[in-house]
Amino acid sequence: MPAKPTTRAVALTTTxxxxxxxxxxxxxxxxxxxQAPAAPGLAPAPGPTLVESLPGGTWRTVAERERAEQxxxxxxxxxxxxxxxxxxxxxxxxxxxxxxxxxDYGEAGARFGDNRAGRAHQGxxxxxxxxxxxxxxxxxxxxxxxxxxxxxxxxxxxxHDERRDRTYVYFHMSGSPRVEVxxxxxxxxxVGSVGCTGSCSGDHLHFEIRRGEGADGEALDPLEVMRxxxxx
Ligand SMILES: [Zn+2]
Numbered sequence: 187m188p189a190k191p192t193t194r195a196v197a198l199t200t201t202x203x204x205x206x207x208x209x210x211x212x213x214x215x216x217x218x219x220x221q222a223p224a225a226p227g228l229a230p231a232p233g234p235t236l237v238e239s240l241p242g243g244t245w246r247t248v249a250e251r252e253r254a255e256q257x258x259x260x261x262x263x264x265x266x267x268x269x270x271x272x273x274x275x276x277x278x279x280x281x282x283x284x285x286x287x288x289x290d291y292g293e294a295g296a297r298f299g300d301n302r303a304g305r306a307h308q309g310x311x312x313x314x315x316x317x318x319x320x321x322x323x324x325x326x327x328x329x330x331x332x333x334x335x336x337x338x339x340x341x342x343x344x345x346h347d348e349r350r351d352r353t354y355v356y357f358h359m360s361g362s363p364r365v366e367v368x369x370x371x372x373x374x375x376x377v378g379s380v381g382c383t384g385s386c387s388g389d390h391l392h393f394e395i396r397r398g399e400g401a402d403g404e405a406l407d408p409l410e411v412m413r414x415x416x417x418x
Contacts, residue, residue, distance in 0.1 A: 276325050277349065280373040281417040282356065282393055283312055283380065284319040289417075291409065292390070298407040308405040309355065309394035310412065316360050316389040318380040322371040323347070323354045323415065330355075330401055331363040333383060339392075340384025343377050344401040355401050357392035358383050374418065 237245050246254075283289070289312060294300065296311035326345035333341035341359040346352075360381025365371055382389045395411060396403035 276372070278373045279324050279415045280321055281412065281415040282320055282323050282354065283314050283391055284321045284374070284376075284418040285314055286417075290314065296390075298405070298409060309357070309392045310408045311390045311392050312412075313388065313390045314380045316379070316381050319376050320356055320359060320378045320380060320391060321418070322373055322375045322377055324373045325349065326354065326371055328363075328365045328367050328369045328371060328377075329353065329399060331365055331367050333359070333363070335383055337383075338385040340386060341378060341381065342384075344396075345371060345377070346399045348399075351398055352406075353394075353396040353398065353400055353403060355392075355394035355396060357394075358386045358390065360389075 237247055238251060239245055281289070291297075292311050292313050296307075296313075298307060298310050300307040322345055324345075324347045326347045328343060329346045330342065330344035333339060339357045341362055342355065342357045343359070343363045343365060344353050344355045347354065356378065358381055359378035360383060361379055363378050365375075365377050371377060380389055380391055386392075393408055393412070394401070395406045395408045397406060398404075
């Protein structure tokens with residue numbers, strides 16, 4: 187006649203049976219109970235391994251392991267989504283004037299290429315009230331920042347977008363630039379305010395897009411490009 191199972195062995199058998207059916211069980215049995223030898227006459231627990239050992243002599247069930255793995259995968263996916271969002275933000279363009287409502291591109295005289303006393307206008311003028319925030323069109327390095335009334339450009343900045351190899355130039359800002367040469371700005375970061383310093387009549391942003399790094403590269407017509415940039 188088989189020996190009567192010990193109380194501990196009965197508890198272990200009950201726990202294993204509950205795990206095998208997928209039932210929710212209470213707190214895990216202690217490691218000592220798990221390691222208790224099966225009583226004579228009791229068959230080994232059937233089915234897959236239900237517990238695994240962890241470093242430090244602790245245990246967890248397969249369900250716990252799967253839950254932990256699921257959580258790890260979810261954390262990984264969340265990190266990937268954050269990384270992608272950061273990358274999109276870094277690649278994003280922003281309209282250089284942070285204002286709502288219709289953009290005022292002015293008349294033909296405001297256009298790129300307009301004849302200004304024998305010299306072609308190198309940018310697009312965009313009209314907005316003095317003090318309207320001017321923001322970086324993209325992630326870029328500040329390559330020029332300066333001005334004053336003695337300078338035809340007035341208070342100005344030039345931002346080099348290394349990703350696109352373009353330099354965005356802002357003229358006639360009111361007040362000093364809010365950024366310094368060498369600084370990296372992100373799209374939408376405040377660089378100054380609309381004004382009318384330098385050779386200017388009427389508050390506006392004179393905006394240029396230059397090929398390459400610096401304000402001396404080939405000037406490109408900004409209008410169509412700017413129209414596609416999202417606004418604040
Ligand atoms: Zn202009």
